[in-house]
Amino acid sequence: MDMDVFWADQLAEEAIIRAKKERRIVTCRGAASPSGGKHIGNLFDAAKAYMVHKAVLKKGYQSRFVFTHDDRDPLRNIPSKLPRLDGKWYMVDENTKKKLEKYLGVPYSRTPDPFKCCDSWSVHFATLWENGVRALGMKDAEFYFAEDLYEAGRFDSCVQAALEKLDVSRKIIKKFQESKESDYIPFDAICGKCGKIMGKAVSFDIEKKTVDYVCTGRDLAGKYAIQGCGFRGTTTFRGGKLPWSFEWPAQWSIWATTFEPFGKEHAEGSWPRCSVIAREVFEIEPPIPHIYEFLLINGEKMSTRYGNVYIAQEMLQIVEPEVFLYFYTKRSKKQRSLDLKTIHLLVEDFEKAERVYFGKDAADEKNRENMARMYESSFASVPKKMPFRLPYHLAVMVANLVPDRSWERSLQILKETGHVKEPLPADDEMQIKRRLELAAHWLDIFAPEGTKIAVNENPPKDLTLALKEKAALKEFAASLDQAKTEEGIYEKLYEIPRKHKIEPKAFFRAAYLALISRDRGPRLAPFIMALGRGRVKELLEKL
Ligand SMILES: [Zn+2]
Ligand SMILES: [Zn+2]
Secondary structure, eight states: OOOOOOHHHHHHHHHHHHHHHTTSOEEEEEEEOOOSSOOTTTHHHHHHHHHHHHHHHHTTOOEEEEEEEOTTSBOOOOOSEEEOTTSOEEEOOHHHHHHHHTTTTSBGGGSOOTTSSSSSHHHHHHHHHHHHHHHTTOTTEEEEEHHHHHHTTTTHHHHHHHHHTHHHHHHHHHHHOTTSOTTOOSOEEOOTTTOOSOEEEEEEETTTTEEEEEEOOEEETTTEEEOOOOOEEEEETTSEEOOHHHHHHHHHHHHTOSEEEEEHHHHHTHHHHHHHHHHHTSOOOOOEEEEEOOEEETTEEOOTTTTOOOOHHHHTTTSOHHHHHHHTTSOOSSOEEEOGGGHHHHHHHHHHHHHHHTTSSOOOHHHHHHHHHHHHTTOSSOOSSOOOOOOHHHHHHHHHHOTTOOHHHHHHHHHHTTSOOSSOOHHHHHHHHHHHHHHHHHHHHTOOTTOSOOOOSSOOTTOOOOHHHHHHHHHHHHHTTTOOSHHHHHHHHHHHHHHTTOOHHHHHHHHHHHHHSSSOOSOHHHHHHHHOHHHHHHHHHTO
8 A cells, every 4th residue: 555655754865865975964944034024824934844854853864954034135125014022013103114214225134123122124033033933843943144144254155156157147147037137247235335235246356256336226026116326336245145046046055955945936936047056156956846835824815915914923822833833744735725713623633643643543544654744743842642632612612701711710611511630630731721821812813703702691682582492492401400411411402402393403593592692602512511501501491
């Protein structure tokens, strides 16, 4: 039988073969420019590289996971909303926006932090990103700033190669980007006068390692046209940056990159020309590529314009880190959507893999190994014994019933429903408390309309029920003296409407209307247990 092999194991094997041939360790790499709050779609970059890195280590080969902040990229846009270091988003007011507009065209590394808590724009958003990546469990990531790498001369030899082989560089660029001018020199200088990375290289000196430039204007991704100041100056190979088509392959060279994941936009755009530049200018083989699709949220593209951009920190307020990282262990050849309204489905999916891993649940043989590897890859270190998991939907229900979030009251409900037995081990208590907190946060922020409920003290005044519905509910109320367990209640919930010749659906609807003034609600049997049978009985008897 054909086993389903975990995708990261397949790639790890390829990476090891390649690294052995090159007599190197494996390097898995990701990168992003710290342009603002990097959303959870960008996390594919880090997560995919990390999982292959971990898979290489598991196979007993050396590996590192490197992530660079491409912070010599220019500030090209001022987002309408930006997150603070604590992960909370703030609207950018007009005043701040005006002040920041002066920096359009300046590298992120030399633009001030809009929140003034860090040394630069770059450090602020890079720190936020690093915190998110580490909080997700990817703890052995090595982070680097392009600014530091340029300053330290790590790019020198690549700048030199791109300039020395100017004819080759030009020929490749011309082939892929016909609109580029014929006197193109692949180096953008930071202007010594205005600080913008708008210095167009006009000549260079390989011996002295310098570039002469003139500060001209440039279109930044079509959004803003930046004016240059006209200044003419000379700088070193460290005083600017390689254009993206050269900088990306230069990083493959600097880090001896074995494996690198990237989004579909690069696969169709710069990957082909960067691969040619890698081979013909830097004389290296491009890394093993891995292309991922865009991530949709609730079926829609993420955009600050729609207000549906989320960062890792926000997800970690509704699910445990391992649950969220599990999302990234799945194959992503197809476009994927994360549905925040039904986040419990992701949790249940993860918990199924957990039970399979610990041998508590069956999976067909073809999938078992794959699921176990996905589970393992969701942790920095896998727990020794299976953690206690309070079902997420139940945690939401408790959060619903305990608006003041009292632990004593929550615990009491869980004991009544039979989900918690005394004595409660400290580990389990911690897990339950954490999940209740997460579910309560989900209920407050992401739950679809109507999930939040208030329980009636008395039957609602405007409640109109058919006579037989009322009679059935009263009989059900009386039966609650005997039906002491969830199963017992469940049986009555079907037996009684059958006797009164009512569809179960109509009966459930009547019960929800009486209890919470809605025509639907949480699963009824556990809900009644959680509310307390006495309380439900009292209310229904008043009908
Ligand atoms: Zn800051
Ligand atoms: Zn200038």
